[in-house]
Amino acid sequence: MLSTTWLYISLAFSLLACIFSGIATQLAMRQVRDDRDFRGILLHLAELEDNHEALSASHKRLRSRIGMQEMRARRKNGDDSQPDLDLPDPQKDPEAWKREMRVRLRSKA
Numbered sequence: 001m002l003s004t005t006w007l008y009i010s011l012a013f014s015l016l017a018c019i020f021s022g023i024a025t026q027l028a029m030r031q032v033r034d035d036r037d038f039r040g041i042l043l044h045l046a047e048l049e050d051n052h053e054a055l056s057a058s059h060k061r062l063r064s065r066i067g068m069q070e071m072r073a074r075r076k077n078g079d080d081s082q083p084d085l086d087l088p089d090p091q092k093d094p095e096a097w098k099r100e101m102r103v104r105l106r107s108k109a
Contacts, residue, residue, distance in 0.1 A: 087100055087101075088100060
């Protein structure tokens with residue numbers, strides 16, 4: 001009778017061990033899948049940041065090129081006048097020039 005009791009107890013413990021190992025395996029697989037998804041997201045984010053930097057550099061070059069084209073067109077047409085003729089000369093009267101620029105900055109803000 002004692003040997004059959006030990007048999008049933010060992011069978012119950014082995015079944016519990018199998019159930020716990022199955023649960024542990026499922027948790028480990030879920031963790032690996034979550035880590036893999038997280039790494040994928042990080043790689044995608046890094047790729048997007050690289051693309052953004054490349055687009056920003058390209059946009060800056062295009063903006064500079066168009067600005068130079070417009071300036072050349074103005075010079076070619078003889079329209080090379082400065083729009084701020086009412087400003088004092090910064091070389092001759094720097095204080096008046098600073099004052100005028102501060103007034104303009106305050107009016108734009």
